[in-house]
Amino acid sequence: MKKILLLLVSVLFTLNTFGQTESSIDYSPVNTVTQIGDTLIMKFQYFKNDGADLTLGQVDFEYNNKLLAYISHESQAPSGANFSRNNWGGYKFNPKADTSEDDMDVQYIWWKDEAAANSYSTSADWSVERITVQSAGALGADQEFVKYSFRVKDKFNSGYSNYNDVIKVNWANYQQSNGTQIQTNRSKDGQDLSGIEGGNAGSFTINLKTANTDNYTDYSYTILDAAGSSVTTGTFDESGQGIIAEGVLSNNVTYTAQANLTEAATYLDEVVTVSDLALVFAEAIGAGSGPSGGSTTFDYFIQDIMGDVVGDSNGVDFQDSYEILAYLQGVDSSNTNLITQAGQTEDYSGIESTYGALVSDVVTFAKSFTPIDSDASSKTIDLAHGLRGDVNFSHSWTPTIESGGKSLMARQSSARYSKTQSEDANIDLISEINDEGQVVFSINSDVEGMVGSQFNIVYDPNILSLENVIFDTGNTMTNFSNIVESGIVRVGSFNQELSSTVKEGTPYQLIFTPLETIENTSGLISFRVKEGVKADGTKINFIIQ
Amino acid sequence: MRKILLLLSLTILMGCYQEDIIEQFPDADIPQSLQIKELIGIKLESTIVTDRVSMNVKLPLDGKYRVKIRHGINNELISQEMITASEGDNLLKVYVASLDKSGYMIQLTDEFHNILGNQSFVVN
Numbered sequence: 273m274k275k276i277l278l279l280l281v282s283v284l285f286t287l288n289t290f291g292q293t294e295s296s297i298d299y300s301p302v303n304t305v306t307q308i309g310d311t312l313i314m315k316f317q318y319f320k321n322d323g324a325d326l327t328l329g330q331v332d333f334e335y336n337n338k339l340l341a342y343i344s345h346e347s348q349a350p351s352g353a354n355f356s357r358n359n360w361g362g363y364k365f366n367p368k369a370d371t372s373e374d375d376m377d378v379q380y381i382w383w384k385d386e387a388a389a390n391s392y393s394t395s396a397d398w399s400v401e402r403i404t405v406q407s408a409g410a411l412g413a414d415q416e417f418v419k420y421s422f423r424v425k426d427k428f429n430s431g432y433s434n435y436n437d438v439i440k441v442n443w444a445n446y447q448q449s450n451g452t453q454i455q456t457n458r459s460k461d462g463q464d465l466s467g468i469e470g471g472n473a474g475s476f477t478i479n480l481k482t483a484n485t486d487n488y489t490d491y492s493y494t495i496l497d498a499a500g501s502s503v504t505t506g507t508f509d510e511s512g513q514g515i516i517a518e519g520v521l522s523n524n525v526t527y528t529a530q531a532n533l534t535e536a537a538t539y540l541d542e543v544v545t546v547s548d549l550a551l552v553f554a555e556a557i558g559a560g561s562g563p564s565g566g567s568t569t570f571d572y573f574i575q576d577i578m579g580d581v582v583g584d585s586n587g588v589d590f591q592d593s594y595e596i597l598a599y600l601q602g603v604d605s606s607n608t609n610l611i612t613q614a615g616q617t618e619d620y621s622g623i624e625s626t627y628g629a630l631v632s633d634v635v636t637f638a639k640s641f642t643p644i645d646s647d648a649s650s651k652t653i654d655l656a657h658g659l660r661g662d663v664n665f666s667h668s669w670t671p672t673i674e675s676g677g678k679s680l681m682a683r684q685s686s687a688r689y690s691k692t693q694s695e696d697a698n699i700d701l702i703s704e705i706n707d708e709g710q711v712v713f714s715i716n717s718d719v720e721g722m723v724g725s726q727f728n729i730v731y732d733p734n735i736l737s738l739e740n741v742i743f744d745t746g747n748t749m750t751n752f753s754n755i756v757e758s759g760i761v762r763v764g765s766f767n768q769e770l771s772s773t774v775k776e777g778t779p780y781q782l783i784f785t786p787l788e789t790i791e792n793t794s795g796l797i798s799f800r801v802k803e804g805v806k807a808d809g810t811k812i813n814f815i816i817q
Numbered sequence: 818m819r820k821i822l823l824l825l826s827l828t829i830l831m832g833c834y835q836e837d838i839i840e841q842f843p844d845a846d847i848p849q850s851l852q853i854k855e856l857i858g859i860k861l862e863s864t865i866v867t868d869r870v871s872m873n874v875k876l877p878l879d880g881k882y883r884v885k886i887r888h889g890i891n892n893e894l895i896s897q898e899m900i901t902a903s904e905g906d907n908l909l910k911v912y913v914a915s916l917d918k919s920g921y922m923i924q925l926t927d928e929f930h931n932i933l934g935n936q937s938f939v940v941n
Contacts, residue, residue, distance in 0.1 A: 538917075701897060702883070702897045702898060702899050703896075703897070703898045703899070704898055704899040704900070704901075730915050731915060732912055732914050732915040733915075734914065735912060735914075759915055790910070790912075791908075791909055791910065792884070792898060792900055792909040792910060793898045793912075794872065794884045794886065794896065794898050794909065794910065794911045794912065794923070795869075795886055795896055795911045795912040795913050795915070795916060796896075796898075796912045796915070797896060797898075798886070798895045798896040798915065798916060799895060799896070816894040816897065817894070817930050
């Protein structure tokens with residue numbers, strides 16, 4: 273009997289001992305925060321399990337002051353109870369080693385009796401808060417002690433990659449009215465915040481996509497917000513990158529980006545050439561598609577936009593081809609056109625992956641992007657750029673097949689890319705002084721099958737005066753020569769039926785009169801555009817030995 | 818045997834003497850900055866050019882030659898002239914006012930594009 277009683281007493285003692293650990297300090301958000309700048313309201317609460325009467329509650333916690341900014345606190349102590357708040361910035365609690373950090377009364381005793389000066393250490397990232405609630409009567413179960421309000425700060429450059437453990441309770445001192453310590457645990461290791469959006473997106477990179485790779489610095493970018501207002505502008509560097517500085521863009525905000533080529537670029541008269549003309553003519557004719565002209569010669573949807581130089585949004589037709597021909601001939605068509613030319617650009621730009629894609633039968637140039645903090649790839653975009661009239665993409669980005677390629681069935685040719693590919697051929701361009709003292713610039717060609725050719729010749733107008741252009745291209749070619757600007761002459765030929773070809777030999781000779789005495793011509797005449805085009809639209813790049 | 822050795826020594830000495838004469842008495846008509854020691858070559862008076870610069874084209878024979886200007890990065894030919902010139906030094910000019918500011922290579926070839934000399938220059 274004695275043994276049974278002893279066993280019973282032992283069991284009751286054991287149950288009583290464990291029963292004393294059943295209270296806790298509960299802390300949790302009252303509201304949900306989703307954005308940088310939101311106000312987080314935290315409640316700190318007594319959680320009573322074992323029926324012990326709590327008359328003194330003291331809670332010590334720390335918060336990350338790089339991620340949260342204290343706004344205010346509000347006592348929740350019951351009427352008649354005393355409330356006190358203390359705080360110390362720049363400190364962090366050092367829990368007792370080899371014990372559970374969740375054991376709040378053990379950590380309290382550690383601070384009070386054991387650690388001496390070792391319980392806290394200085395730490396600029398943390399602030400310590402301590403609240404004390406003391407009541408004459410027992411505090412009720414689930415009694416709140418206090419509510420704190422914090423502003424959620426941007427973690428950019430904070431040294432923290434997330435909002436985990438932004439608040440941690442360090443210890444709790446729960447006592448009954450007779451001073452008996454109540455064993456206490458905390459409800460969680462620390463308070464995490466997740467899904468916080470907004471904040472500084474950091475440095476942002478725009479990669480310009482263009483065929484005009486020698487002149488990246490001639491391009492600029494503009495970032496617009498949802499209202500269409502400019503957020504920032506800048507120019508691309510020599511590698512084609514535009515770097516937007518930290519603090520300009522925010523996470524989870526959708527912007528649009530556009531790229532523009534300066535109208536002061538010196539090569540704009542080299543963008544639209546006889547090769548573009550041939551492509552537009554072929555498309556206007558509906559070459560090879562029969563009387564209906566129902567099929568297309570273009571490989572990409574975007575060519576329908578680039579070739580529509582009249583801008584009537586009616587696709588490519590003879591109006592467009594004649595407008596380009598008139599432009600190359602230097603003839604005033606009396607129409608306003610959108611051809612990229614000296615002093616005039618008509619830019620198109622969009623995110624490269626969808627650049628020129630067809631959406632609901634409309635060619636699109638999607639420009640929007642949204643930086644997301646957790647996705648490093650969202651901090652960079654590839655921005656493709658094109659120019660109106662540049663149908664063969666000589667200075668424009670070529671879309672991908674996936675984004676902007678026309679289907680094989682839609683195209684007249686089964687050979688994809690044939691209209692935008694090129695081949696090389698040798699020619700000889702040379703100047704010399706003839707017996708009459710004139711400077712003769714000869715273009716000698718043995719290239720066969722060219723339905724068109726074009727040369728943009730640059731000369732020094734202070735030393736040479738252009739007197740004449742002699743054509744020997746054959747009887748059926750439409751020849752043109754016009755001075756684009758002082759010191760630049762455009763010379764070429766084109767057969768509108770795409771059937772006759774430029775005669776071999778010396779199809780073009782330019783005769784100049786020197787304006788001063790010269791012994792030779794080195795450097796006086798140079799060549800920029802020098803290209804031909806075949807009937808199927810293949811561009812011929814002339815190579816000069 | 819002695820006579821042969823003496824003759825050989827004299828020949829060697831004379832050969833050295835001839836070179837010294839060339840070094841000490843260059844063509845008085847050619848400015849020093851344009852003088853070319855070799856029999857063939859091309860030389861500009863200055864490497865950095867703003868408007869025009871004098872050039873010496875030294876040729877082995879009378880005939881037709883090409884003077885080419887190539888881009889300094891991609892070697893693309895951007896200007897070319899055919900000259901008819903005489904054996905020896907030929908003082909000419911290179912006009913750069915209409916060329917873009919960049920680096921270039923000027924090249925002398927025969928009529929059939931065989932390279933005889935070249936020099937880099939910069940348009941500033």
